[in-house]
Amino acid sequence: MNMTSCPHCQQAGKAEHPLLEKILPEGYVHLVCSYEETAQAQFRALIKLRITSEDEVRSWLEDFQISSGHTWRKSKTYPNTGRYNAYRVDLRCQYNTFPKTEGKKTKNTSCSATMYLVLKRHTHSQDRKSRSADPHIKDGYLLNVNLRHEHNHQLSCADVMQKRDVSAETVAKLKALFERGHSPSSALDMIMYDLQEQEGENYAYAAADRSICPDIQFCYRLYYKLFPATSSSPSKEEMLVDLKDRLHQYNVVQGDTNAKIEKTPDGQLVIAVCSPLMKRVHTKLRESGEIMSVDSSGNCDRQDHRIFLLLTHSAAGELPLGVLMTTSSNQSTVTSGLQLLQTLLPGGSFFGRERPDVVVTDDCGALRHSLQAVFPEARLLLSQSHLLRAMWKWLWSAHNGVAKQDRPPLLNSFKSLVYADSAPSRTLQYKRCLADPVTVKYPRFLHHLAEVYGRHEDWAVCLPTGGHNTNRLVDSPVKVVKEEALHRLRSYNTTQLVDFVTTRLEGHYVRRLTDLADQGMSEFSRAKPFLHGNDVDPEKIAQVDQDHYVVQSAKTEMEYDVNTAIGCCTCAAGVTGALCKHQSAVMNTFSHPESFPHVTTPEMRKIYQEIAAGSSGEHLEEMIQKLCRSLTDKLKNDPQTFSAPIRSFLGTYGRLNDSSLRSALFRFGKVPQVTPINLQPLKLMGVQPTAIASRKAAVRGRRAVILGRPAKCSPREHPYSKKQQSRKSEPHSTSTCVENTSLGGDQ
Template structure:
């Protein structure tokens, strides 16, 4: 097996990757060309997500994934194959991964590692990366505590479990240090906790490690990434798409799947984003613009500092620094793109680096990440040199026809008189369009047209305020056609059904079971907590 892996090692090195092989104990670190380019583009210097998975081959080899993130989601840095999930094996695995990832004088030393609460994995990371900060995934922390509360030997009453969990979540998601300490004092002084020594000690042990999981202690370094879901989703992709829910024969086959299938999957994904074939960035930006449409910007200073009013409290203001794309609101602290940054971006035409919109530079970087330096930069540049990235994002977000003359936010803010004249001109144009539509309908009278006009007039009658009218104009496909008729089944087939929760007139849904038919416990942790039910295991 080692000889076969050494042959793969020479082939991978020729294509720009790296394969490090250790025999006693067995360790194989796979760094594909995309992983190498991701490391060289400096997108792995801030935060790296780490998680392990077993049951991938017949010999039960453990696969540890190292991922970073960008606007498209998770990007792999390395895949480590080792024999067991012990602290000693993890230490050797991470040391070998560092050896494979580093090139020339460029060191692999991320500022933050995000993991679940695996003691052996975290101790190994501390030994190999002493300068990095280790953070806990908030989802896995809540999931572990909820399962701990449901264990009968801890003597927590069923009616008290939800109360304890909700108080702990207040501590977890407290926006400031003072609030988290206040919520913890309230939790620890509760009668439920005071009457249960085991629960009291468990919560105290968690509080000692509060810097690893409490949001208020780390909100300025995570850029909004408080869970390890990037690796969870990527491992699901690896097992479902790459391995197709099957175990491979041995570690050699596992390395082949990583080098070929796993690499090609991320290559296709990155090219789809670079070629604007995925609408996720546009959808995220459109949703953010919808939330930021009524936010008021009070004043600005030197086109770099903006003071934005809060939606909930008119006396509260947040400061936006355009140079570093930073907002001091609870959501934007740490560099996450928030609605206040979006409001400044819309009004003043500034495209921040943290915005979900993919600029020309972002698309070029994604193409180079997928195929290397052979990616043609001219192909991704704007055909019109006078068009900015923000104008392109507005056009793609609002889906305005090409023949309509567009005005950017900057154009309408330059001169108030010009903006007023533009508004009057468009109002006259709207009136002309309505006159044209009504004159066209007058020449085509029919009962169907009368019914449609009645429905439209009723819809227009509901638009009372200017904000309702503007929301209607921005909406897409607001007026929907009549739903298609349901295909019904024979009465005898309904009488033969054993499950009475199934629909009584339609056919049974093919494929995945319908919502009414699902009898299994939900995988939603928040839903299970609110209904005071034990959480289902995901894997």
């Protein structure tokens, strides 16, 4: 209980104050000395708290602003002198800005809401206790809060939420991202994507709260306040030194060598990462020694580095075995990267086999030769998804001269050839393709088909793999990484890319394994289709066959061909395999279901939990005992501060069942402090109809599918390689909700 009536004042016996109780923060005991409702949803109250220092007053004020959703500004301050008061401040609502000019547009509504905070002294000269006759001071209630909750504006609408001060927790997150090499724009992207994962369907409401999702202008002001702009961009040598330092720090934090960086004899840079989770996949998952899929993605950063993902299949989807980042995709560089990664693999890698039995890749000669050199005993196969996508691109290229109406039938013929489940049926289907009247019309296609079919023994779909389906071995995980984790942004530099691999990518797979071990899939694992809005008219989508659709643009009247089987579209984004608005329109209109693997046995769930957590049961028991001892020591050393929070924690713990407790433990410390009062009242959100949809769309960043030359790095925006010691020398300001006027004050 966070509110009680004062036994010394006239409010004794009147314990029900719903308007006041709704906005008071948890973890404090509020003594209500007077309470009077002056109008609907308006009241005046006098409250006292057991708070003894100025820092505690500011902490309570910040918690009060979070719980109530109201932002207060300083109206008047008082010097720290006098016999009776140790601290005093008068506060006004942020909608009372005292504008100097009448014509300028401001948020001012001349709001009459005020709050006065007075902290009484409890000691005088020579540490003598106060002789005041006030019974509240004798009981330890030194903070007086005189609250006049008489606002003349809405309290739970989008406009109010967007004008809140950025919380200290969000500022700390931004500082941490800046330290890891993020720019203001990419740091804001990371916060917004994390918020999407945590809030799910409530993301639109949480994103409107500036305290947890700041605006881009605040991010830039904070960035340049911490790290002043430089006149020159970092050199390659400085970037290399910074990368080595960051990887060294990462290894120190992990307590093991999980990442290395190396320069090849021809001057290329290779970075290998095998994180703790990846090492546990090697040693605990039997499938890691059977099939390994490898795929690469370019245009991941401004230096055009390439990422090579090494993954294995499982009932939880594709799980990582290692990651390579290189400055080139030639054979010698990739070979050096794979050899460097081998030095990071744990003992008994690939489930004790030291190499995979089968490796599935795309048709990249340099990559396949490098894998054959490092894993000479492994069998190399071609990915089915890449075969289909390569044929799709070939057919839809105007240079090859295939008529538009003949492209889908030719693709379907090739698809039936790739899907053949035996050698006789594959041979029979190839003869049918050659005799097809549509195929005969294009000698160039016949020649290309013969070249592709000549390597049919290397097709992954034709390999018997002990009951495991090799379909989508490479396609699915790369889509997850590009779209859900890397977000198809080009705004990453090398330092940010390393940070992504060591933090975001690891966290993505930890959440996936944890959800499956808990017998449920999180919202993060589900594909989030684009909101196509008015760009596509669903009534004008024509279905040609089971997998082929023709989508007409409502603005340009152009037609785009969508193939749902291989996830491609003829638009600039969809031709690369990205999820575009035309594919999204087909999914939403025709309700194509998405399938996800499910864990079926307790043994598999236990393995996934061990891979995600990385701790044995005995080790967890020691950590729990250490936690209990730590809480007990804090309670003994400072009972006044920790008694109420620990009592509240124990009361909540006693009311939870097993399912609720498991969910609470997973989300402990990860959920932004957003109260339901700010999220639930949808009818009060004063926004345009398209505002919520726009907040759910992908945010900022330069898309990887954009054609042309990549944008140049702005020297004012990206001084990433500044050394840590120079950053630490700059003054770091502590931000509070009240004293945040230098970064986002009254307008």
